[in-house]
Amino acid sequence: MRKILILGGTRFFGKRLVERLLEDSKNEVTILTRGETSDPFGNLVHRIQVDRSQPEAFAQALGDTSWDVVYDNICFSPDDAAQARRIFDGKTTRYILTSSLSVYDFSESALTEEIFDPETYPIRYGGRKDFTYQEGKRLAEAVLIQQATFPVAAVRFPIVLGTDDYTRRLHFHIEHVRNELPIGIPNPDANICFIRSDEAADFLYWLGNSMVTxxxxxxxxxxxxxxxxxxxxxxxxxxxxxxxxxxxxxxxxPFGITQSWFMDTAKAQSEGYKFLTLSDWLPELVSTLNQTYED
Incomplete structure (x- = not known):
């Protein structure tokens, strides 16, 4: 039995990751959240309810349990990362941090992983309110990759889309066009990349079964x-x-970027992962979402 812990697994791609993991009866899945969002998994999963921003309570809630894989979808600061580094020391064989395209600045060229190197990035500590989202994610990567005693992978996702997107970023555009409301877009020619929520979950699942760091x-x-x-x-x-x-x-x-912002995925592809093609699913998603308003 593989013991899997997911920090944040009750909505969007975290929820889809749980669904994907439960397809394999060899996975024993535990969800750790603050308990503010319900989930549909019943007795198929274990639950830990705690606020990770409270270090003592977080450590006490986890106890001495060891995990084969820890997925961390809710790490936004170097303090979060440092706390995880201490708590999971000797208690996991693999740690997967959900990071972001936001660690990169805008670029007219495809962004490759080495453009931001967490191995050499100077570490500063602080909480979520002490840094921008970009800097918080950069520092979280740096703390875990430089200091953790366990293997760490940091997944840099772009904006995630799907029918289950609680942030409703694509919905925003459809609603504004339907209602003939203005949309503020500083650079309509800027290129951007996306990933669908089920694909994000599938990638995390694949990564949890790989040795890539x-x-x-x-x-x-x-x-x-x-x-x-x-x-x-x-x-x-x-x-x-x-x-x-x-x-x-x-x-x-929400997509109003001033310059292009997209990534190169050659590293993941060289390890054997095949991504969906954006042009194959984006028009269908727009149609599906628009139809909900028609209905």
Whole structure:
């Protein structure tokens, strides 16, 4: 029996990861959350309810249990990472940190893992409120990869999309086009990458069964410009988008990047993982989401 711990597994791709793990009866899955979001797994999983930002309570809740794989989807600061490094010392054989495309700055070229090297990044400590999201993720990677006694992989996901996206970022654009509301997009020609929630879960599952360590980019093959994404929505809704370079904050696009921002996945592919093609699933997702408003 493989003992799997997931820090944050009750919604979006974390929930899909649990579903994927439960397909194999050899996996014994435990979810650790603050208990604020319910899950549908019943007695198929074990649960630990604790706030990871409380170090003593976190350590006490985990006790002396050892894990084959720990997935950490809710690590946002170097303090979170340092706490995990201490608590899981000698208690896991593999640690998978969910990181982000945000560790990179914008670029007109595909971003490769070595552009940001957590092995050499200077470490500073602090909590989530002490850093930007970008810096928090950079430092979390640096702490774990430089200091952990157990093998660590850091998965750099772009924006994750899906029908189950609780942040409703793609929904935002469809709603704005349908309602003829302005959308603030500073650079419609900027290219971006995405990954679908089930693909993100599948990648995490695959990585948990591999020996790959260090940073790994993970996104669907291909990119789309913000302009072309809006065109997909216009075609599906039958309405023309109202695009503005500047607008009220409430109407600024969650995809409103000033320059292109996309990743190279050659490292993961060289290890044997095959990604979906963005152009194969993005139009279908737009259509599916739009249909929910029609219904």
């Amino acid at each position: 260090g940073p790994l980019n993970a996104c669907s093959d291909g990119t789309v410009s913000i302009k072309d994404l809006i065109s997909l929505i216009e075609k599906e809704t039958g309405k023309q988008a109202v695009i503005q370079s500047e607008t009220a904050d409430a109407h600024n696009s």
